[in-house]
Amino acid sequence: MQTKVAVYGTGTIGSSWAALFAARGCNVRMYDLLPEAREAGFGKMRAALRSLFPREEETHEFRAALARVEIAATPEELLRDTEFIQESVVERYPVKREAHETIERFARPDAVIASSSSGLLAHRMQEGLARPERFLVAHPFNPPHLIPLVELVPGPRTNEDALAQAHAFYTALGKVPVVLRKEIPGHIANRIAAAVWRETIDLVASGAASLEDVDKALCAGPGLRWAFMGQHLTYHLNGGPGGYANFFAHFGPALESYMADLVTWTEVPAAARAEVLRQMEDSVRGKSIPEMEAWRDERLAKLVEVLYAREKEAVAHVR
Ligand SMILES: NC(=O)c1ccc[n+]([C@@H]2O[C@H](COP(=O)([O-])OP(=O)(O)OC[C@H]3O[C@@H](n4cnc5c(N)ncnc54)[C@H](O)[C@@H]3O)[C@@H](O)[C@H]2O)c1
Structure with a gap:
């Protein structure tokens, strides 16, 4: 069965x-x-879809995927008989509320919303929803058609069945879903990003190293392992035959002494901000944002291809 998805x-x-839904066989x-x-x-969907079928000429697969996408003129037309709804309207409670009310009015009662x-x-x-049990947050990383992570955050009234359906659906799409067991600001990945960002700002602002070297230390070192192993598994292996317990015993005290030296501010100091902006400007002088975005997306697509090729074969379905 090919899932009918409403965007x-x-x-x-x-x-x-x-683009991702269509590429994986859904009717969108x-x-x-x-x-x-x-x-x-x-237009943006078409461009993203094109990047998922990277050949000079338009392939049959690309054209078939494109043919699976339609624009709906009204919410009623959008939601008629759809099984899965991905809401991506502006990030404000009143806008979300209005969108969710419209969705509930026209969607099938068993559809997942x-x-x-992001936040x-x-x-x-869920407050004010007629069917809060079918609703959850599914936070992607930008761009969702390339980055596998999706953070699933059920509310207190989301039922197990809706969460399980969403998990199965995203898995079948080749995404990597993770589940939050409680609601916390920033979910998982952006909290980790905030912790790393703070330290990388301070390393530059305190004069410990240049902005370019701080970024290089991250991506040529730990970043390579982070693409396929998290911090816990990385340290389990760093612990040698004794694993994570050995790592705690032998490397833990050193890392704790670094922790004692880390910054703890919760608002970026103005001087630190000015310094990283100045160094970033020097570092990217002469390169345009679209040029650098194209460079980033090309590398990202290659990495995803190497690390997640198997999932590409999957055809998504709800159950
Ligand atoms: N941009 C990111 O990096 C990113 C990453 C992950 C998650 N998100 C989340 O995705 C959601 C959308 O963000 P975005 O960056 O795509 O925003 P965007 O501004 O690019 O798009 C929002 C769209 O919603 C439309 N819209 C507003 N009210 C509407 C309504 N009542 N009914 C139908 N459409 C309506 C707008 O016309 C607009 O086209 C937000 O909740 C955001 O937090 C964004």
């Missing part, structure tokens, strides 16, 4: 989701409040 909101995230309808955003979103929200709380979005 509600066709900005940066919705259009990228639509896209809708946005603004007709011009629907057209623009379709997944919100791409709004699932329990607040």
Whole structure:
């Protein structure tokens, strides 16, 4: 069975989701409040889809995937008989509320409603829903058509069945779902990012190393392992035959002494911000953002190909 998916909101995230859903065999309808955003979103979806079938000429697979995507003119048309709804409207509670009310009005009662929200709380979005048990947050990393992670955050009223369906659906798409057992700001990945960001700012601002060297130390060192092993497994292996317990015993005290030396501010100091901005400007002088984005996306696509090739064969279905 090919899942019928509705993409509600066709900005940066919705259009990228639509490309991924279509590439993996789903039938996709896209809708946005603004007709011009629907057209623009379709264009962005097409470009993202094209990057998932990277050949000079348009392949049969690309054309078949493109044919699976339609723009819906109304929410009713969008939601008719869809099994899975990926909501990606503007990140504000009142906007989400209005979108969710419309979705509930026209969606099948058994459809899963997944919100791409980066930071709004699932329990607040569930307030006032007629079927809160079918709702959860499914937070992707940008761009969702390339980066596998999706963080699933059930609210207190989400039922096990909806969570299991969402988990199975994203897994079948080749995504890597993780589940939050409680709602916390920043979910998992952005909290880790915040901790690393703070330290990388301080390393530059305190004069310990240049911005370029701090970024190099991250991506030519730990970043390579982080692409396929998390911090815990990395340290389990660093512990040798004695594993993680040995790592705690032998390397833990040294790392704890570094922890005592880490910065703990919770607002970026103005001087630190000015210094990283100055060094970043020097570092990228003469390179345009689109040029660097193309460079990034090409490398990202190659990495994903190497690390996640098997999942590409999967065809998504809800159950
Ligand atoms: N941009 C990111 O890096 C990123 C990453 C992960 C998650 N997200 C989340 O994805 C969601 C969308 O973010 P985005 O960056 O794509 O925003 P965006 O501004 O690019 O797109 C939002 C779209 O929603 C439409 N919209 C607004 N109200 C609507 C309504 N009532 N009905 C239908 N459409 C409506 C707008 O016209 C717009 O096209 C947010 O919740 C955001 O937190 C964003």
